[in-house]
Amino acid sequence: MTDANKTPKSRKVIEIHPEGQRIHPKKAEGRFAKLRLAVLAATQLFFYGMPWLMWHGRQAVWFDIPGRHFYIFDMVLVPNDLLFLSGLLMVCAFGLFWWTTIAGRLWCGYACPQTVYTEIMLWIDHLVEGDRNQRLKLEKSPWNLHKIRVKLTKYLLIAAVAGWTGITFAGWFVPIREFVPALFAGTAGFGAVLTAAIYAGFTWLLGHIMREKVCLHMCPYARFQSAMFDHDTLIISYDEARGEPRGARKKTAQRGETGLGDCINCNMCVQVCPVGIDIREGLQYQCIGCAACIDACDEIMDKMAYPRGLIRYTTEAVLKHEYTDADIKKRLLRPKVALYGGFLGIAAIGLVVGLFTRQTMHIDIIKDRGVMVRENKLGMLENAYRLNINNASEQPQIVSAVVRGFEDIRLNGLPEQGLEIPGGELVSVPVQVSTQPEYADRGSHPIEFEFRYRPAGAPENQARTIREKASFIGE
Structure with missing residues (x-):
């Protein structure tokens, strides 16, 4: 096939999704x-269902921002635990790098919220x-009762999905079993309603209006993925050596008789692509790895009685015949994979x-200024001091304290038997520390609080100790 013959076919593929027009991908099955x-079912079952799960009389997962407590089953995190958020972000970052190096953009194609x-x-x-x-055909048809009915039905369904998604998102931060009835009764808090409305609006905007534009123009991941890709990274590829030269033929034509490759140039791989690219043009940053083109191509290969895999998950090294798709060790035992x-x-x-x-x-310990x-x-x-005692556990805790720093030093404000702090509660207690004037001359003097805490009903030998430094002002 000459270059002149290739050009019209290339143009024909690209014009399937004219630039600037909305992409209407064909439904892929396989x-x-x-x-x-x-x-999709697993991720959305988790997202929509988790807020409704109860645990010890409360929502199992509840990010109580006003109360400054994050409840995750038996775990209660408080602002002091924000360090763990940094650890979680590091795990997510290195997990993404590691996964991308091995499997390319499978996250984008299957589990990314935008894709979902x-x-x-x-x-x-x-x-x-x-x-x-x-x-x-519907897009090109004039507006009439049928088109209005169809469009209205679609928009109502999309609005219902977006609205319930916004309500569910807000339900991760306020008790959803209270929020939903209050919302429909008109008594829900303004902050929760605004949160639900904003998230619903962005679900409509990003999921329905912008769709592939988010992946093409807004997502930074597509731009820096090349730093993690190499010739052993799993990607979706068209086997050019097998498929070219491409061209139409009769279904009854025997493979190899026509002088053409296995690609019959049906363009189904382009029609099903949600971002509107032609995978036959090579690896492109727009490809999200969803494999819709693989399903479409495999279906055509089955109809033609050709082997599957003309478009498939593979690596550049496999396409160059350095090893086969079955040699998984070649992909996994690599320095970059080991490092990440x-x-x-x-x-x-x-x-x-x-954790x-x-x-x-x-x-x-807050000094009274x-x-x-x-x-x-x-x-x-x-x-005078104020003790902010935050019990980040589900059980009530008994807290007692002593203070050290002078030969004669006393602490008042806490019961001798200890103060009971309810589970998951923040209690503020005023206390006083006193000493003889001869021990504390003018200026600041270091002192130390020693706190002992144990679950209510537990023996004293199970108590744990916290030591906090403070200062005592003399005259």
Whole structure:
């Protein structure tokens, strides 16, 4: 086939999705479409269902921002635990690098929220308006009662999905079993309603209006993925050596008789692509790895009685015949994979160990700046403090304290038997520290609070200790 002959076919492929016009992908069916559906179902079951799960009389996962507590089953995190958020972000970052180096953009094609909600919106399009050709015909038709009815039905369904998505998102931050009835009764809090409305609006905008534009122009991941890709990274590729020269033929034509490659130039791989690219033009940053083109091509190969795999998940090294698709070790045993995997393992282990060995009691000592020092009824110098005691566990805790720093130093404000702090609560307690004037001359003197805490009902030998430094102002 000459270059002159290739040009018209290339133009024909590109014009399937004219630039600037909305992409209407054809519905792909096959093993990867079923896998995407399974992942979509799993992720959305978690997102929509988790807020409704109860645990010990409260929402199992609840990010209570006003109360400054994050509840995750038996774990209660407080602002002092924000360090673990950095650890989680590191695990996610190294996990993404490691996964991308091995498997390319499989995250984008199957589990990315943008892909998931685009898939949901496309499913609604297909359900109401029909497949690609029917949607294109409807777009070109004049406005009439039929078109208005179809469009209105679609928009109502999309609005319902977007609205419930916004409500569910807000339900991760306010108790959803209280929020939903209050919302429909008109008594829900303004902040929660605004959060639900904003998230619903962005679901509509990004999932229905912008769709592939987010992946093409807004997502930074597509731009820096090349730093993690190499010739052993799993990507979706067209086997040019097998497919070229491409061209139409009769279905009854025997493979190899026509002098053409296996690609019959049906353009189905382009029609099903949600971002509107032609995978036969080589690896492109726009490709999200969803494998819709693989399903479409495999279906055509089956009809032609050709082997599957003209378009498939593979690597550049396989296409260059350096090894085969079955040689998984070649892909996994690589320095870059080991490096990212090592960092991922260290970050994950550090995060898990930190979470399970963290202090469940956090105490902040705040000096009363209103009265730096005063003389009490006993003639002793006295400083006032406020103890912010945060119980980051589900169980009530008994807290007692002593203070050290002078030969004669006393702590008042806490019961001798200890103060009970309810589970998951922040309690603020005013206390006073006093000493003899001869021990505390003018200026600041270091002192130390020693707190002991244990679960209510537990023996004293199970108590844990926290030491916090403070200062005592003398005169």
